[in-house]
Amino acid sequence: MSDLPKAYEPGTIAESLYARWLRNDIFRADPQSPKPAFSMVMPPPNITGVLTLGHVLNNSIQDVLARKARLEGYEVLWLPGTDHAGLATEMVVEKALRKQRGIGRKEVGREEFLQMVREWRETHGRIIVEQLKKLGCSADWSRERFTMDPAYSQAVQRVFVALYQKGLIYRGKRMINWCPASLTALSDEEVLPREEESHLYYVRYALEDEPGSFLTVATTRPETIPGDTGIAVHPDDQRYRQWIGKRALRPFPREPIPIVADAAVDPSFGTGAVKITPAHDKLDFEIGQRHSLPIVDILHPDGRLHCPAVPELDGLDRFAARTKAAALLNELGLLAKVEPYRHTVGVSERAGVPIEPRLSEQWFLRYPRLEEALQVVRERRIRFFPEHWEKVYEHWIENIQDWCISRQVWWGHRIPVWWKDGVHRCQIESPGPDWVQDPDTLDTWFSSWLWAFETMDPPTRRKFYPTSVLVTGPDIIFLWVARMIIAALEFRPGRGEDIEENIPFRTVYFTGLIRDRLGRKMSKSLGNSPDPLVLIEKYGADGLRFGLLRIAPQGQDIRFDEKQIEEGRNFCNKLWNACRFRVRYGPLSAHARPWEHPLTPFAVEILSALSRTGIRLEDAFGAYEFSEAAGLLYGFVWDDFCASFLEAAKVDLGQEGSRTTSGTLATFDYTLSWILRLLHPFCPFVTEELWNRLGLGATTIQFAGWFSAAEARRLAHRISDRKEAALRAQAVYQAAERARRLRSTYAVPSNQKVPFRLRAEAPLNRDERAVLAALANASEIADIDGPPPKAPMVLTPIGELYLPLEGVIDLELERKRLASEKEKLACTWKAVRERLENPEISGRVAPEKLQTWKKQAEALETAIRRIEDQLREISQ
Template identity: 35%
Template sequence: MLNTQYSPSEIETRLYQQWEQRGYFDPSLDLSKPSFAIQLPPPNVTGTLHMGHAFNQTIMDGLTRYHRMKGENVCWIPGSDHAGIATQIVVERQLAVENISRHDLGREAFIAKIWDWKKFSGGTITEQMRRVGCSVDWSREYFTMDEVRAEVVTEVFVRLFEQGLIYRGKRLVNWDPVLGTAVSDLEVENIEENGHMWHIRYPLADDPNNALIVATTRPETLLGDVAVAVHPEDERYAGFIGKQVILPLSGRTIPVIADEYVDKDFGTGCVKITPAHDFNDYEVGKRHQTVLINVLSLDAKILPQAEVFDFQGQAQTAINLPAKYAGLDRFAARKQMIADLEAEDLLVKVEEHKLMTPKGDRTGSVIEPMLTSQWFVAMTRSANNDVAHPEPESEFKGKTLTEKCIHAVESGQVRFIPENWVNTYNQWMNNIQDWCISRQLWWGHQIPAWYDQTGRVYVARNEVEARAQAGADAVLTRDEDVLDTWFSSALVPFSTLGWPQDTPELQAFLPSQVLVTGYEIIFFWVARMIMMTTHFTGKVPFHDVYIHGMVRDHEGKKMSKSEGNVIDPVDLIDGIDLEKLLVKRTTGLRRPEKAPQVIKATQKLFPNGIPVFGADALRFTMASYASLGRSINFDFKRAEGYRNFCNKLWNASRFVLMNIENHDCGQDENLPLSYSFVDKWLLTRLQQTITSVSEALDTYRFDMAAQTLYEFIWNEYCDWYVELAKTQLQRGDAAQQRATRRTLVRVLEVVLRLLHPIMPFITEELWQTIAPLANTKHTESIMLAAWPQADNSLTDTEAVSQMHYLQELVNSVRNLRGEMGLAMSVKVPLLVESTTDLGTLLPYLLLMARLSEAKQVVQLPEGDDAPVAVCQGARLMLKVEVDKTAETARLQKEAEKLQKNIDKIANKLAKPGYTDKAPAHLVEKDHSELAQLQDKMTKINLQLQKYR
């Protein structure tokens, strides 16, 4: 027998250990079966699970369990990412506490420290995944820096280099001066800030008394200007194009050029062009074949001599910069330059200006566009296939990496869900730049390139190969840079399946069926997996890309540790008291000064800590949010509701067990079964539910699957059938009782299988007890049981119609009770006037409407003051002696209360601008609530008229 109370903590860890130990998560590798594979977006090894992970993994695990139950060869591959920048920062901060830098240790010792740290804390996420219930194949768990992945990364790099798709060049990149490395766009946050726009005079070289006024937000880069640009159709400056102006503070002359990049209506219409320090200016300079003048060092200080290059990266003659600025930090130099411009009467005015400032997400430092030597992957160049390892034969061969990505989607081999993300994807692909893959870090895959004493580069799989290329006398030094983290993660679809060998796993699980991920990494991960997988295997990495939204807090704010609104999903599963929660949230803050704010926000959101929800309630909450929208506002009220749903299911199962144990449930086929219309209605609704849930999961609509299951289990099975079954078990004959017990247990068993992908723990625990009694248990675990199939022969539309009529009758009587203020504990008689024989329905009314008697009559008593309800032609009256004085007083009191609520909402809606400015769903809710209150007031007034 089940415990009297549902306790998730008692079952979840025990069940997960059983599943893992018994190998239920392992694929069969039976290639005769359909395969279903899914790759886990590898979380950073530095982190812990957040609500976004829980959301993402609920969907993935739901799909995995669903397809496993369908009998497919299922493989969910887990792993974690080495997270180059994040991991290096974590370990460097730990060393800083001991006043040690990575340079004190040296590269080899520092990397050894990181591996030690990884062993100590790297398993945090995998344990959290177990708590959430993820049924991944742990035997295939990978780390993007393990030996297998390292070999694949090297092989891919060498092949791309041999094919002419990887090159080293001097280009403009995002540069974090604090980290001292190039960073990707994903590691840059654009933050709106209050700034200034400085208007500066650039005197004409042939007429210094006249000048062009240039507006800029970054005067510190002025020394690197190569031109002043105006729009070619701007009549104000038509006569200046081709002339020279004097660069302030420098004395150099630079040309006035025309380019459509310039916005005539912004600022003064004159733009300084600094191609070595601005991405847009870089493109302008490239079009006009200017030089690039770099005036900043890698730590963002003014150089004594500006470095000058052409757009092929060839060094030109250096330019001496004013000595007074040399060595100054960029912002100190800005301050000094502004003062000097003002002193020389070159500063016209200063305006306050809102601007987007790019900042490193790890350091908070302002990112500089910096001209540096980096390794790049060519996006729009075709591979040289006259090499040892050409592209595999496929429809993708011969295309550029960009073309491969576009063709994979246009051909329908890869589809985005929702489909609108295709536009975002194509927009990026059509404007793509070569991919900067090098990082100036120590933690990561070191680039497999060696340099001899002349600077010539040798790309090879190891130093032995490099020496074979360079010659025995060469002195080789390995490139110190490492690869961008996204480079190794882009190889995951095939690096985890045994490539470059042709393994059974590659045959079975590539392409995988679906990738479940967030929209923010479509470009950084999704597109790069497509380009790398099509290039090296000739196949797409996955067929479907299901893009889900971001999980935000209940107010729609982004979850952030510094805001105090971030939630650890395991805290929701296990519960945590306020004191421990405060310690947890304030420990290790990047900005310790935010601690008071975090404490205040936490106390407001969780005044009593976080109660125990359990993994199943959390997962069902996440599934209910999994629509095709962009963002999810996580509301604890909903999680509480689904915890109650777990309790409801548990208690319903206990009721079923109490009524079927030691009784015949229809297992003996020789004994008769007599199904009522109620039984047939439930069996019909079950078939419809099976179909709806299967269609929802097939189309990634977990929200619809959750809604369908919730309504069927709570409303139809528990609230209606279980209650109606009590009447059948009490009043029915042996055949009717057997049919009722059989329906109770068999429908419950099927429901548990339908619910298992979303709520794995409670369904397993209940199924182990229920399934044997339902005579359908053929497997050791529910996750290995067959997915239910709808049986249309069990559909009975007449029974459904009868049941709907019964439900309307019950609801009508309940409404009557409410109108008369009768407590549910008070049993009263019911009179029903109807030309239709309701004899089969009345016994059910007794129980469902809390009646002492239900009697059908030819006509209701005339002159009775009791309210009457009409339901499909039947007239219903509760036979109760009405105290008109007392009832009038009660109704008047209720009317007064109703009127206050009506006035309150009506006044709100009448406020000027409310309906235009308030969120549409709130306005709609107000209108709906007002209509309901007004309808109720109308009924009360009608009843009051009867008593007058």
């Protein structure tokens, strides 16, 4: 053991410790180990990614679970990796290409562009991995995987072929989501809803056989009028029954289109009559199919209009065309009116632009094993935390749509289908000369849904599959979580056919969304998204992790405030300083057994508190309540250990010849040893450093054992005959807290020693009196038989405690201050009461406001009475 430096320097310590952990293969999982297995796969961050607070939260929770499992005696595999992120990466590289050379990927060609992407990945693709190491993530980096590793790519190809041969993958022309910016199909889960301020255009369609008569429809998209092939009304809508079966004239190009009746029409929208554009709206497509309406595609893939018959619109961007179409309608006298309209549009998750429903020939997957996928969650073979996500999952499975798995991007897994003369074959290798491979690649999630098992070789899978826990965000419950369950059930990667052996994970923990302290979503544009690396530099990785986890209740959104990270740093400093205090009194015992020594009541109480904390921690971890666990540790270390026991220990250790000194030191060492282990999953760097410097065990804390509920109960049993002593210590601590509160009430500076008087219910011994004096910063605590003059009193578990103020503060000045404060409160109280008692005011406000005023009046009355009590106490 060496003396501890005065200040804890997290930066330099963290860097050297992490390097040592890697050198010593601390995180490497051994498939041959006899220990029970605990395993997780890291949700693979995109190779385009950099560390965000969301990554910090997600990976800190995973690291807590991994480090706790090692301490508990498990063989731990936390398997990391990165995702190739097809569309996202392609967009980044193409943007750089346009900036450097003024051209896009199609100008350079597929092979050259893919080489550029591979080079970009070599330079930038592992940035986030190195950042995760700075956070302290104890993943087995020797097993790091990439979704386009050769072996993984082969597995993706084999899965495609197997599903195709089962008839589950097919090619079809269907309405899909199309991104005009990225020029690719998207799945429903890659389209985000966004509220937009728009307009509702009321367009008059002339009736073919009734000159001068018009049918008015409401639309948000007048630019798609050239693609209209019908008008639909609800069959029970009395306003339009006489026109069903007739024809109206499309405004441009002017042609007759049929009026049909369909129950899918909402009579309450607009006028109750809608134009049908089958090529550019999913509902319109379905209605068109039912009524055999033609399909007229009037959009280029990039969102420009393709309608030579209307030259004014042809070639215009879709949004410019909207404005121009409205102007044309107005010129023709066919625009009845325009209204502001707020509605939800689907937006491409990656490109951030509104998608276009488009009829397109793509590859689709018909999901297998849906009943089993429902069963494993309903039967809690897979547990969700929080549980309400189970219902969300079930609803998606029960209403699932076939998955559009093909993408019109180049960076990704090429579809293993080969074409020749309009005929195709599905196989991994080329069928021979003149066969051309399908140009499309697979949706990135088609490779990610194999992540839980294809990242492991057979020996690893035999030991660690199914995985124990998956930590992820609820935003990808469909994109990834549900699909991984389906893939695992279909491909049976476990040791047999039993479902239990094949599910990808036993537990899924969904994190919450991190917002700023005003409740806003974090974004670069708002400037409210701090850089985690800056926070690590400022507060240390431990401070960031512990501060964030303390405010992250299960599944709920988190209000981020940098002060909470500062508190995390301060907590680490508090622990460091407590250890510096202990070092003054000689070497620590690595195997302390305090119950074998004479103990002060304060030593007994900290051991009791440790036992209580251990039992409550097990409950918190069992319920995946990480903020609860962090809060329990914070309270125990800061309040019970540092603020209470450590101060009591100073008294005992400062007394020469005390018979309890050995017990106090043993209690200190025993409790500190467990504190470091309990905190290690949250604060790995400071706990490892202290463990090594204090000589509390082997060269690393990471396998030192866990303070389980069973261990906590054993400790409670060992000191069960000293319960009265613990209760006595609690009484002294409570008395000290009330004494400090009394000082604060009368504005007595916390660093000023003052005398107290005690009218005790039972005599205090010398040690108890000394501890009370130390905690209350009292110059003395003298016994009395009756109340002293001008001395406010508080009731405590040990009796009446008085603070004589004469000579401590200026009583006259304090009386004036209190009188002035009372007058201010009384004025405010009077104003609130007048509002409440005036029916002209109280009758006009909301009930909630009225209730707020009533509570305010009650609080003011309580404060005034308290001041009156204080005035009486110092005027006696």
